[in-house]
Amino acid sequence: MPALKRLSTSDADFSVRLDALLAFENAQNSAVEQTVAAILDDVRTRGDAAVLHYTRDFDRLSANALAELELPRATWMQALAALPGEQRTALETAARRVREYHEHQPLQSWQYEEPGRTEEDGAVFLGQKVTPLDRVGLYVPGGKAAYPSSVLMNAIPAKVAGVGELIMVVPTPGGERNPLVLAAAALAGVDRMFTIGGAQAIGALAYGTETVPRVDKIVGPGNAYVAAAKRRVFGRVGIDMVAGPSEILIVCDGQTDPDWIAMDLFSQAEHDELAQAMLLCPDLGYLDRVAASIERLLPAMPRRDTIFAALENRGALIAVRDLEEACELVNRIAPEHLELAVTDADIWVDRIRHAGAIFIGAYACEALGDYCAGPNHVLPTSGSARFSSPLGVYDFQKRSSLIRVSPAAARTLGEVAATLADGEGLAAHAASARYRVKG
């Protein structure tokens, strides 16, 4: 049984202990950063040759030309066709539901014309035009952390946004491919796929090489090298968030089968020894019952060692005064996943300001959201739900402001702009505006 921390908001040192539990720094390792900087420079300078070099060294995969590492669509389609029926149906259902949900998200262009309050004001036309990104790179990890669900969650919003070309990179160490990942790519609308990975793949996407086209944004999870490379090319290309370990916070009023709650905590903890799983409940006896469920259920879990470590490292059962206090704590923690396993859960949703995804009621377990409910499973971690959002179609679109003024409006606005430009000591700005006043 893991020594799961027990906290109570009535403890004198509660706040300090909670902060210690939440503390997580995406430490930037300087050895990793130097290695990554060198790889990126090399890829930028030598292009294909550098990517081939690192792929041979790191992934034990040799090729005479980078084009040989492009996996043709026929190969992914075969992987899809070869899936067992139940798996294929499940993957198709998930893809359909994720697509349907994301079709509610696209931003729309908007515009309006001000007639001008007086005739002298003149008409002004203003707005924002929304455009999809031209080309996006999707990083998919190789090995054990290769999740087909992650391919769906990253690729589908990009294609719903209308991204012109979606380039997937996935390392295949020693040539070993994950058929579920290939099948998911086929379903999700990926356009091209290269079996490269690591910082060299991020460099190829960010700078472009003879063979790999340069993209405008790179999304998708990866190890410390991939994360460092993404941080480094940020600005030249867009990137999604650099994610921390996954988290679940459950608020329960004590009316749910404790086995359900224990298993929901496991479902987060099994990801990673640094994953965070916490439960808030006003009923002390219920916290004991969940602890007993954890003890009983854990030994049978295939990933019990990871779960054990995660619960011991960063897990907690927290006694709260009441559900009001629980909601205040939720807002302080700003969890990636929030389960509201409470009666009349809808009422409590209104109290929540900060959470990546809110699972309402005991039937909405996080696992449904991870795979097939529809919403994205790429969510803000480490408290960043205070200021950021789930990955969505809007991450693959951007806006351009639109400004058109009539000659009369240019006169009125030109005077205002010139006065302000004079105040800032920017004479050319003022003169440019005044030409239109006179014009």
Next chain:
Amino acid sequence: MPALKRLSTSDADFSVRLDALLAFENAQNSAVEQTVAAILDDVRTRGDAAVLHYTRDFDRLSANALAELELPRATWMQALAALPGEQRTALETAARRVREYHEHQPLQSWQYEEPGRTEEDGAVFLGQKVTPLDRVGLYVPGGKAAYPSSVLMNAIPAKVAGVGELIMVVPTPGGERNPLVLAAAALAGVDRMFTIGGAQAIGALAYGTETVPRVDKIVGPGNAYVAAAKRRVFGRVGIDMVAGPSEILIVCDGQTDPDWIAMDLFSQAEHDELAQAMLLCPDLGYLDRVAASIERLLPAMPRRDTIFAALENRGALIAVRDLEEACELVNRIAPEHLELAVTDADIWVDRIRHAGAIFIGAYACEALGDYCAGPNHVLPTSGSARFSSPLGVYDFQKRSSLIRVSPAAARTLGEVAATLADGEGLAAHAASARYRVKG
């Protein structure tokens, strides 16, 4: 007369020369980074005391307590009241117009209920809830780059979004305050103001100190130290883009007074010796006329040295085959500001995919947009309009996914999720979903 580069798309080396012109790297200076890292660590550890220390050293401003560096609202209101009438009216007009435009931007929550295609499917309720950020920090530079317009452009979208508390920091070296900046803060709805700056101010906002409350996001321009500090605290708080030098790209068909175009180029070039001002035109004779206007108008400009340097460093007059080709180049360059000084400009807007702001027609000069047309003047630079957007209300809001499932839907979806979780080897995910299938 600056040796303004002349390019033509018909030159054999055009593409290489254009790339060289566009090249700009936000070089990350390691001496700056080390200094900033040390300051941030110190602020994080020692709080107020560290901020006071650096403010005394760098800004020659001493205080016994950080609270003394909070500037009370009455002081800003006095600055507003003391403005000359014309300046006050101009600032108020700009604030009103910026607010009206941004009121078109707020994201709205949305939700829908799927009845389920069959009775077994069960109902699923999905959506996204939009919430404003709780607290935002606004960095405003001191000294010559202190622009009241920048206060309006950063503060107003935050307040339109409904941000609870907007904390402005502005260094006042030697105690010198900029009354226009204070007046703009009063008009824009800033909640609190501290006269601190540099990396120490970014640290205070990101970590919080005894006196400065911790914020959720930091926006606003700053020098290399401020930019490095923002990059470093990114993740712990949100940040806006780290901006490169400002840019204008003008497409002209040769029908606009060349003095207007020359002055528009100046209005960008006067910002900074690294600012970029370029003109695309199919009419070679017109390019000569603009060059002549530049030569004639430049000597009278107060900032002629900066303009000269910027035009010589990174300016260009570029001959294109026709307007179609000009639009292709625009999309390749993805400029911060685009002026379409062409007949029937509306038609050409449809060809533009990548630009921060599009000024349609010769009367819509950039200076109007910089101050008072309404759209934001904080725009993506260095080609990042390929993947990012103008600052807006949406940057001060974020989304939480909503998921509620009926018991019947939990059965259907639970089977799908469990199948996929099995495929990924995540047994606790599968078990969590299967509890709901049986439940």
